[in-house]
Amino acid sequence: MGKKDLLSTEPYKGVRDFYPEDQAFLNYLIATFRGALERWGYVEYNASILEPSEIYKAKGSENEEVVREQTYTFVDRGEREVTLRPEMTPTVARMVAGRRRELGFPLRWYSIPNCFRYERPQRGRLREFWQLNVDIFGSSSLAADAEIIAVSHAIMMALGAKQSDFIIKLGSRMYLDTLMQNLNFDEVQGKKLLILLDRSSKMPAGDFERELGEMGVSLEMLSPKTPPQDVLDVMERLKMMGIENAVFDLGVVRGFDYYTGVVFEIFDTDPKNSRSIFGGGRYDNLLALFDDEKVPAVGAAAGDETLRNFLETRNLMPTYLPPTKVYVALTSESLVKEANKVAETLRQGGVAVSVDFGEKKLSDQIKTATKHKIPYLLVVGENELSSGTFVVRDLVSGEEKSLSRDGLLSFFLNL
Amino acid sequence: MGKKDLLSTEPYKGVRDFYPEDQAFLNYLIATFRGALERWGYVEYNASILEPSEIYKAKGSENEEVVREQTYTFVDRGEREVTLRPEMTPTVARMVAGRRRELGFPLRWYSIPNCFRYERPQRGRLREFWQLNVDIFGSSSLAADAEIIAVSHAIMMALGAKQSDFIIKLGSRMYLDTLMQNLNFDEVQGKKLLILLDRSSKMPAGDFERELGEMGVSLEMLSPKTPPQDVLDVMERLKMMGIENAVFDLGVVRGFDYYTGVVFEIFDTDPKNSRSIFGGGRYDNLLALFDDEKVPAVGAAAGDETLRNFLETRNLMPTYLPPTKVYVALTSESLVKEANKVAETLRQGGVAVSVDFGEKKLSDQIKTATKHKIPYLLVVGENELSSGTFVVRDLVSGEEKSLSRDGLLSFFLNL
Incomplete structure (x- = not known):
């Protein structure tokens, strides 16, 4: 066979090969997740990466477009529209709804699936990535919100981080809703403000204030005298568990149609890693897509690439050694x-x-x-x-x- | 939301949800594979499930049709033709060829990927399945052939099997080639005979003999006085390692364009499980698709569903206990x-x-x-x-x- 006939040894665009050293790192992450989560009573589940496309389209108004443009979606040989899961939450909502009567609540579940999105590959965002998902189903208690943040914190510590290496930023959908009412904002204006808040940490302070001003809002009107009550409650619970690096941050908004209560993101305190490492919050309505019964839920997720960037920056990468002695x-x-x-x-x-x-x-x-x-x-x-x-x-x-x-x-x- | 608007909680057709008990079983298999293989000096790798379709089409003459009809293949938004891997071997061949100069040979690698095929789902064959892959690259020695069989045997034992629960059937492509020459068969006749041999274990003896007769071949002409030399050598090495349940079997043929030496399959001795549990052999030419340099290879694979059927039949299923105490x-x-x-x-x-x-x-x-x-x-x-x-x-x-x-x-x- 001549040279010109040889097939490329490159992987498909935007995905990774896991040579033994790469696989060993992924295995290290997985083992660390498991160790920390199982001590808190979480059990592992998984599902196929193939899901009917409709479960992503149904999640919210703007999702049809997301499915069309940012996922791997195709029609199978049986004329079914199928999507490679871009995230795990719709899948786990489907699974919990499917066996709601047999499963005991509260339910503590975790999974470490690979997920897919069709986007331009960049630092910390590839087309196939591994993502830890931790969720509690069936509890409305703020103790559950606090626990999800505490286990995320426990994982950071198990990976060798110090509390000063990262910060937990808490936001509150409840507070934002109250704010919209106080400002007399309708849904369109509200969404515009949320988008601006979401971007605020990535823009110069002056620009943020100017754009706020254009919407008729001052920094003063935005900032509460004290953090909202739900955030305060969660922060107090975290302190009792020895977690000192949680703060209230108006800029933590996350998904618009999705979250219903306290939301949070964990960031590296080194600004070099600007992407959030963990993110999550309460989403009490998602199971309603599958089930007439309401099942409250709170969860968090973390991707392998952002964790790797954090560990590299902090000099916390494990040394590769093969199992062979x-x-x-x-x-x-x-x-x-x-x-x-x-x-x-x-x-x-x-x-x-x-x-x-x-x-x-x-x-x-x-x-x-x-x-x-x-x-x-x-x-x-x-x-x-x-x-x-x-x-x-x-x-x-x-x-x-x-x-x-x-x-x-x-x-x-x-x- | 009214009942009629609810989304289905069923998974996509032909794939499985892994509720905690299912996931625990998969984790048990994976841990057992790892334990046994790492003691033999194997290291783990993995890759994306997305591969350019061409690497499956190129594997052999009849493969374009297989890709077209039995895989999940689609065109991505960037006009690339992509396939969800139906097996791991082309991927690992690509990876080894890609870093041939840096990797040291012999190379002992394993992986436990999920694979996909678009077929009618049936017992032991689903559309997404997990498959152990074990390979040695860079050795032409029959000691490598014997070792791949020995580690497959070691995994069966680690799962709790007794030697009498399963049988290792060895075949030889070398012997089959010699047979074709002795019979003066051309490629078309040869392939017909191989297909018949491959089916022989699943058909009544009388039918087999009759169909052989139609090809001008008698049972006598088919059976060697002694097993072929390569099979004898491998069997002797296995005996030295305490493996007593290996036999020569003409019916073990496996892929036509693929294998080049000794081939083998492991079967449950209970005929209820007729599908092979492990299968593999030597394939010295596959890397040539990616690389001018020849790299000999020998490997084996086992699927999670056939293993589960074996363990259930043999009453060897682990009891489910959550990690939570x-x-x-x-x-x-x-x-x-x-x-x-x-x-x-x-x-x-x-x-x-x-x-x-x-x-x-x-x-x-x-x-x-x-x-x-x-x-x-x-x-x-x-x-x-x-x-x-x-x-x-x-x-x-x-x-x-x-x-x-x-x-x-x-x-x-x-x-």
Whole structure:
């Protein structure tokens, strides 16, 4: 086959390949999410990435356009319109509504799905991304709002963050609704103001004030003397749980048709990462799309890419090490069977071992171990097998140690 | 919203929702795969489910039709033809070819991707399924063929199977090629015979012999006196690793354009599960689609549904238990904050706790714990808080135990 016929080795536009180091990072995130969430009593669910398009279109007035322009939507061979999920919330609402009678409330669920959006790929926003979703269904208590924020905080801490590395900004849809009434704003004016508030953190203060002025609103009229009551209540609960980095912020608005109560976003305090890391809030009406019974809900989500940016900035990325502890190199291809016997003793003891097939010379086999970042090397040759003495080399320090066949397992178990 | 406006809570056709018990089973499979494979020195990779359609069309002559008829393929908003991966092998071939110079060979990789095919859903075959993929790249040694079979065997054993529960059937493309030459068959006749051999295990013996006869072939001409040399070699290596349930079987053919050496399939010995559980073999030419350099490869795959059928038939399904150990019920909504303090001590010690929000009466809170299959209940009320004595109830046996606040953690840690 000539060079011109070769297929590209690039992935599809805007998505990522997960080579072992990338996959290890994703696995680290997933394990950290799981560890923190399970301690708080959350259980994992998932669903197919394929969903009928109608569940995204139905979510709110402007959503048909979003489905048409920002999702992967196509017609299948059976004439069904199907969408690769751009987010998990409609799916989990569907699942909870589908078994409402069997599930016990409050229900604490989490999932780490991959989601898709057809947008221009940019820093922190790819076309396929992994997203943690944490939700509580069936509670109207502000204790549930506080808990969702507390578990998001717990995950940040489990990833190695200090409280000073990030800030939790709380907003309140209730307050915004009251504000609209006080200003005598109709829905159109209200939405315009919400959009401006949403953008406020990303624009110069002067511009914000000027645009506010054009709507007949002053900064004074906007700012409450104290934070709204629901935010104050949640902040007090957070303080009781040792969470000191939560503040009220008018600019936290989030989805217009979606959220119904307290909303929040977690930001890196380093302005280099301007995208919110966690975001969520109360959405008490979404299940009504599927079910006549009202089921209150509060949830949060975090994407893998924004978390990665945070961890890189904060120097909190885990070091990659393969699970393999020992690489067995051979002086001859004919020794694979004997080498596998030595390896099997280690495996039985729970030590992860790769055995080379001995097709290349010893120095090349050692290069393979080094490329794979395997920490230890064990050479198996005729001499080693007949004498029963094996040399283990630390591939980082170069240190070597002679061990009997029986001594190998305890050496690796005691590392 | 009237009843007629409600959206369906059913998933998209042919795919599954993973409620917590389903997800727990998938997680059990994944953890078992990982445990076994990492002991053999395999590392995990993954990729996007979105791939350019051309990598499936290019795999062999009949593949354009397969892509057209049995995959989810569509044109994206940027006019690219894209396919939801129906299998992982072209993807991994692309990834290995893309970094051939940096990766060290032999390379041992595994992945547990979800894959998609547009087919009529049936037992053991859904439109979205999870599939373990294990591969070794860069070795021509039959030791690599044997190892791929050995790790498949190791996974079956790690799932609780006995060697008598399953059988490993080995076939040989080399032998089949020789057979075609001996029969003087051209490519068309050869393919016809391979298709018949592939079907042979599913048809009555008489029909098989009759159809063979129509092709001018007798059973005698087909059966070698001894298994082919490559299969014998691999079987001997397997025996040395304690694997006794491998046999030569002419009916193991697998993909026509794909495999180049020893092929194998693992079957339940109970004929109720007729679909192969693991399948794989050597495919030395696939990377040539992406790369001028030849990279030999051998691999295996197993689907989650066929494994589930096997485990159910063999009574090897794990029992579902949520990660949550204790459910904290409240006598009043106002006690959430105090209850969270009690819970926090347990969480810090690593015990998974859910705290109810106290919005319903106590008996309903206990029902929630039972619905969630949480094993222990802890009631927090004014009395418990003032006396410092808490009752822990075993929700299965009904047994109760009085414990001091300090005694709670050690009770749960010593379970």
